[in-house]
Amino acid sequence: MFDLSSVDLLDAFTRELQLCKLKPGEHVVVLAEPASRGDYVAAAFGAAKACGAHVIAATVPGGSPAPMPSTHTGAGPGLTSVLNDTAAQDLLKSADLVVDLTQEGFIHAPVQQEILRTGTRIIFVCDAPDVLIRNLPSEGDKAEVLKGVERLKQARVMRVTSAAGTDLTVQLAGSKPEFQCGFADDPGRWDHWPSTMVLCWPEVSEGTIVLDEGDILLPFKEYVRDPVTLHVVGGHIKDITGGAEARMLDTFFHDARDPWARSLSHMGWGLMRSADWFATAMYGKGDLMGMDARAFAGNFLWSTGPHPVLGRESYAHLDIAMRGCTVSVDGTDVVTGGELVDS
Numbered sequence: 001m002f003d004l005s006s007v008d009l010l011d012a013f014t015r016e017l018q019l020c021k022l023k024p025g026e027h028v029v030v031l032a033e034p035a036s037r038g039d040y041v042a043a044a045f046g047a048a049k050a051c052g053a054h055v056i057a058a059t060v061p062g063g064s065p066a067p068m069p070s071t072h073t074g075a076g077p078g079l080t081s082v083l084n085d086t087a088a089q090d091l092l093k094s095a096d097l098v099v100d101l102t103q104e105g106f107i108h109a110p111v112q113q114e115i116l117r118t119g120t121r122i123i124f125v126c127d128a129p130d131v132l133i134r135n136l137p138s139e140g141d142k143a144e145v146l147k148g149v150e151r152l153k154q155a156r157v158m159r160v161t162s163a164a165g166t167d168l169t170v171q172l173a174g175s176k177p178e179f180q181c182g183f184a185d186d187p188g189r190w191d192h193w194p195s196t197m198v199l200c201w202p203e204v205s206e207g208t209i210v211l212d213e214g215d216i217l218l219p220f221k222e223y224v225r226d227p228v229t230l231h232v233v234g235g236h237i238k239d240i241t242g243g244a245e246a247r248m249l250d251t252f253f254h255d256a257r258d259p260w261a262r263s264l265s266h267m268g269w270g271l272m273r274s275a276d277w278f279a280t281a282m283y284g285k286g287d288l289m290g291m292d293a294r295a296f297a298g299n300f301l302w303s304t305g306p307h308p309v310l311g312r313e314s315y316a317h318l319d320i321a322m323r324g325c326t327v328s329v330d331g332t333d334v335v336t337g338g339e340l341v342d343s
Helices: 007-019 038-050 086-094 110-117 129-134 139-153 244-256 291-295
Strands: 027-032 054-059 097-100 121-125 157-162 167-171 178-180 190-193 197-200 205-211 216-218 228-233 236-242 264-270 300-304 318-322 325-329 332-336
Touching: 007 038, 007 121, 007 129, 027 038, 027 086, 038 054, 038 097, 054 086, 086 110, 110 121, 139 178, 139 197, 139 264, 205 318, 216 244, 216 291, 228 244, 236 244, 291 318
Parallel strands: 027 054, 027 097, 097 121, 121 190
Antiparallel strands: 157 167, 157 325, 167 205, 178 197, 197 264, 205 228, 216 318, 228 236, 264 300, 300 318, 325 332
């Protein structure tokens, strides 16, 4: 019996690598750990060959320094086997494109920045197959998110409000606006398939965040059942009130024993129109990173923990995706009541 599990993925991976502007003769490293999906490794390997690239599939030992299970959490500390091995790092630095199929990626690991500075581009892939295929990006996605980035670069204040009671004011000076568009096409670029979002890294935010029923807590991959109120002072969560989810968040922050656990890091809004808010309920927790929730068009996404602009390294990373918010930038709405404003 033939194993054809990667056949349906081959076309999607080929189209993805074409969006990453993979050219004949370039060098690709498909990076995996033992827990990575074998069909993804095969599809990425075949797609690189189909594009005429040189390709190496490298499998390194698993194991993450993050003090939580490696089930696609988004903490992104990387694999100890790469963080402690200069030979592995040199292999990645020598590549034109790395297809990162590890459980966590290296999103918040300083070593990833070292790799990117050599000109290597990295595309991180870890969601379920139909999530990847349904949310396959298009070239136009990059132009759209760049408009949001430019808007943030020129602005001073972002304000987030909601009917549930959220009222958060964010100072944008020095917040280094960034984006994800689902493909890595520029030298030294990291991106995540699937993802389409605008984000920034502010230092100062003040006000109240109210998580409403149906908002999504990541990496727990749980929907909020009872409203949660968080009071933010100077970019730090000072207190949390509410039901079971409030207690879970408070326990997470306490047990992390991390000075930055209650500090806000990146925030922004999603633009992925193909995303499905119900996807989190349809899969096992180990099958998803949760990019449907993180990049859902019109959401407000905010996080805690690591903050590269301020030099904060932390594994206490939460992403919280909210619907129904209004996001305004210098008084102009980019999201109204959870709906994207047509640019």
